[in-house]
Amino acid sequence: MTIQHVLFDADGVLQEIPGGWYAAMEPYAGDMARDLLHKTWKEELPSLAGRGDYLPLLAATLAEYGVSAAVEVVYADVWHRIDRNDESFAIVDALRRNGYGVHLGTNQERYRGAHMRTTMGYDGLFDVSCYSYHLGVAKPDPAFFVEAARRIGAEPSSILFVDDSAANVDGARSAGLIAEQWELAQGHDVLRALLARHGLNASAPAL
Structure with a gap:
């Protein structure tokens, strides 16, 4: 056909994402940015199929890695950084x-x-x-x-x-x-x- x-x-x-995901997360997580992102991407999988709310999961991961910035700030700066x-x-x-x-x-x-x-x-x-x-x-x-x-x-x-x-x-x-x-x-x-x-x-x- x-x-x-x-x-x-x-x-x-x-x-x-300009510079890539890791560079976008580094201001918040430093040299732990890669590990943090890979962990939260695994947690994100159900929400990709419309199940559950991703932001509370991300907030918990940010806290686990010692990121003090609000989840809304990090999300907007990293996930909305799209060219x-x-x-x-x-x-x-x-x-x-x-x-x-x-x-x-x-x-x-x-x-x-x-x-x-x-x-x-x-x-x-x-x-x-x-x-x-x-x-x-x-x-x-x-x-x-x-x-x-x-x-x-x-x-x-x-x-x-x-x-x-x-x-x-x-x-x-x-x-x-x-x-x-x-x-x-x-x-x-x-x-x-x-x-x-x-x-x-x-x-x-x-x-």
Whole structure:
């Protein structure tokens, strides 16, 4: 089946944390930043699927590591420290102008997801947005992609999924989507070539 839709991951594909997660947390946790983040990311997993409240868990972990700053301050400074990649979004815009459906498929708990949807304006940039906390299931579970295809209203085989995680790509393929692994560090010429191999025109249309 001809690909008619592209489903993009967010972190590492469309956006990034300037300097990376560890550097963002270092002002609060110093050389314990890496350990703190890995611990709290494990605790975050249920909330990615919409179960439970992440902030109290994060607050407890911050206290355990001796971070005195309020959880709301740390969360806003670290989790909301997001840079949109202009070149990625130029490709999103070009694909839409060329007639393809362009969608977002991302693992987020509800606070960061809400920030992306409203403050960053993502709801207006995609035809369908699939946030894991809202779907009730997180990548790489194939059920995430089955539900995403249902919401897009398309056959899975007509959707190309792009993600920086090999596990997520495998999950998408298990659900019948076409899927490719790509990350920002590879450069956008690689992404454009990848899209072209699947018959997709990611060049801006002539005015």
